Amino acid sequence: MAVEPWFAGPLALGPGEAPPLDLESGPPPCGAPSWSAPGHLEQAPLQQLLEAPVSAPSTEPLAPEPGPTTARLPLDAMFSPITDQLRYLLKKADDFQGYLFYSRDQVQKEQLAKAMLTFLTICGPYFLYLEAAARSVPPIYGALQELVRKGLLEISQQLTLRLEQLILMYASFGFVDLEETNPLSISCFFCGRFSISPTQEVSIFRYCTPAAYTAGRLPRHLYKKMRWNLESTTTAPSSQGQDSHVDYYYLCYRDTWEDTGQGPANTYPQIQKLWSIGRWVPLGPGEDDLYSWILCRQPPGDYQQLLTIGFEEPSHVLATDLLVQILMGQGGRPPSAAGPAVWAGPEP
Numbered sequence: 001m002a003v004e005p006w007f008a009g010p011l012a013l014g015p016g017e018a019p020p021l022d023l024e025s026g027p028p029p030c031g032a033p034s035w036s037a038p039g040h041l042e043q044a045p046l047q048q049l050l051e052a053p054v055s056a057p058s059t060e061p062l063a064p065e066p067g068p069t070t071a072r073l074p075l076d077a078m079f080s081p082i083t084d085q086l087r088y089l090l091k092k093a094d095d096f097q098g099y100l101f102y103s104r105d106q107v108q109k110e111q112l113a114k115a116m117l118t119f120l121t122i123c124g125p126y127f128l129y130l131e132a133a134a135r136s137v138p139p140i141y142g143a144l145q146e147l148v149r150k151g152l153l154e155i156s157q158q159l160t161l162r163l164e165q166l167i168l169m170y171a172s173f174g175f176v177d178l179e180e181t182n183p184l185s186i187s188c189f190f191c192g193r194f195s196i197s198p199t200q201e202v203s204i205f206r207y208c209t210p211a212a213y214t215a216g217r218l219p220r221h222l223y224k225k226m227r228w229n230l231e232s233t234t235t236a237p238s239s240q241g242q243d244s245h246v247d248y249y250y251l252c253y254r255d256t257w258e259d260t261g262q263g264p265a266n267t268y269p270q271i272q273k274l275w276s277i278g279r280w281v282p283l284g285p286g287e288d289d290l291y292s293w294i295l296c297r298q299p300p301g302d303y304q305q306l307l308t309i310g311f312e313e314p315s316h317v318l319a320t321d322l323l324v325q326i327l328m329g330q331g332g333r334p335p336s337a338a339g340p341a342v343w344a345g346p347e348p
Contacts, residue, residue: 109175124190133152156316160316204228224250227248232244
């Protein structure tokens with residue numbers, strides 16, 4: 001059956017919206033084998049897992065310039081370079097998993113942890129491409145943006161879950177630490193960045209395992225799973241440079257049985273996780289109070305709940321979609337202190 005054509009013109013990138021992806025040079029992942037069982041992994045030195053870093057999806061137009069006889073590019077041909085990259089990274093993740101099972105006794109713990117950090121760094125520009133091409137404003141694919149967006153975000157979701165699984169596996173063997181208070185830990189990892197306006201960008205981070213909202217576990221029973229950094233840039237009137245400000249948003253859940261006075265000592269404790277999106281509200285010290293910052297062991301902050309989602313955890317993609325709706329509803333400005341909204345769910 002013939003593949004339905006998607007477009008007649010090039011998928012040229014908009015100016016400045018999808019960043020150039022100059023990953024380290026190396027052989028392209030085209031033809032990379034599909035996922036393999038750990039038992040078939042060749043026992044190569046650890047360094048070889050990172051000797052051939054993935055090359056980025058091309059930022060060149062994926063179709064010839066439009067003309068009277070321009071052939072339409074089918075769906076498979078359009079996504080082929082991107083899915084080749086995905087297969088390459090998934091194969092590398094399988095290699096890391098196999099190395100953990102069969103060769104962990106041959107290398108030091110620090111070497112495995114460093115290799116994992118390097119692999120996450122290699123994945124960073126690929127996430128950057130996926131999220132920027134799918135979400136950045138203005139859309140870079142015009143009328144086809146929604147079709148392209150769905151495919152790119154499905155790829156982003158697949159790679160995110162695979163990396164999370166791999167990191168948790170390394171943590172279970174004690175090779176990496178997930179504790180956020182440890183500056184050398186991998187408590188969260190970068191999942192891409194996109195723009196919502198010419199002066200605002202959103203960076204996505206996912207926690208490998210739910211973490212207490214603050215190290216002091218306040219507010220109580222509140223745990224975070226995702227973080228978004230909203231960076232806003234403004235031109236300073238009194239200088240030639242630009243001022244930037246970062247607001248932090250979180251996907252969190254709260255153990256609701258704690259709020260009702262129940263506890264695990266009950267015969268059948270019903271612990272439900274109520275998911276929401278909220279904003280970090282700093283409570284001090286002041287930005288210009290350097291002395292207080294030096295003496296402050298942990299900056300105090302509160303959680304301003306903006307959207308109540310429900311008792312089912314949203315996917316990585318859906319949670320970011322909901323955050324974008326919140327930000328765009330506020331014109332990109334930090335929301336006011338009004339009460340949280342409630343997500344009604346998708347239309348049936």
